Amino acid sequence: MRGFTIFRIIIIGMLAVVFMACYDQKKEDKMEGIGKMQSVKPKEITDNYIKLIGDKWMLVTAGDSSSFNMMTASWGCAGFLWNKPVVFIFIRPQRHTFGFLEKNEGFTLSFFEEKYRPALSVCGSVSGRDTDKVKASGLTPCKTEGGNVTFKEARLVLECKKLYADFLNPEAFIDQKILESVYPDKDYHKVYVAEIVNAWEKK
Numbered sequence: 001m002r003g004f005t006i007f008r009i010i011i012i013g014m015l016a017v018v019f020m021a022c023y024d025q026k027k028e029d030k031m032e033g034i035g036k037m038q039s040v041k042p043k044e045i046t047d048n049y050i051k052l053i054g055d056k057w058m059l060v061t062a063g064d065s066s067s068f069n070m071m072t073a074s075w076g077c078a079g080f081l082w083n084k085p086v087v088f089i090f091i092r093p094q095r096h097t098f099g100f101l102e103k104n105e106g107f108t109l110s111f112f113e114e115k116y117r118p119a120l121s122v123c124g125s126v127s128g129r130d131t132d133k134v135k136a137s138g139l140t141p142c143k144t145e146g147g148n149v150t151f152k153e154a155r156l157v158l159e160c161k162k163l164y165a166d167f168l169n170p171e172a173f174i175d176q177k178i179l180e181s182v183y184p185d186k187d188y189h190k191v192y193v194a195e196i197v198n199a200w201e202k203k
Helices: 002-031 049-055 097-101 113-125 133-138 176-182
Strands: 058-064 067-073 076-081 084-091 104-112 141-143 148-153 154-169 191-201
Touching: 002 176, 049 076, 058 097, 067 084, 067 097, 067 113, 067 148, 084 097, 084 104, 084 154, 104 148, 104 191, 113 133
Parallel strands: none
Antiparallel strands: 058 067, 058 104, 076 084, 084 191, 104 154, 141 148, 154 191
């Protein structure tokens, strides 16, 4: 009788695991696709990236529809390297998004109209470790066909695949004043070079 009870407990446990897996899959499937944004070639994007990143800011989002985090960034660049259209992003290791970037091959960069500046301010001022940034920002997550997460409100989305990553080397800085002003705690950024594999714009 005792053996039968243990067997039932095992079966119930297995069913619970299967149920939770199905529930998680359903929850993931609720996230809609990227919608009616128009696919564009990276070379066709006419925005000034210096203004776009430095003045308008961007959201760096890594993870998938079941678990992701986004952070606001105003440092980065875009260009052409290794015969590919690429972006460079710089992430400090203490940022919650850092762990998602390390675990995932891809990420997105999302750019918004000025009216969404408050939402980006929220995403840059609180941590996803203890705050639901989606709820706090009011942004609506959606997913690309590749499974990366972006937001319906974005006017431009770059889907990126990591090519290279390494921490900045303090010994390589020619201008030592940068170390003093930007890295007094020696928390050097990790640089990610990533290929732009897809891009979308709202027309």
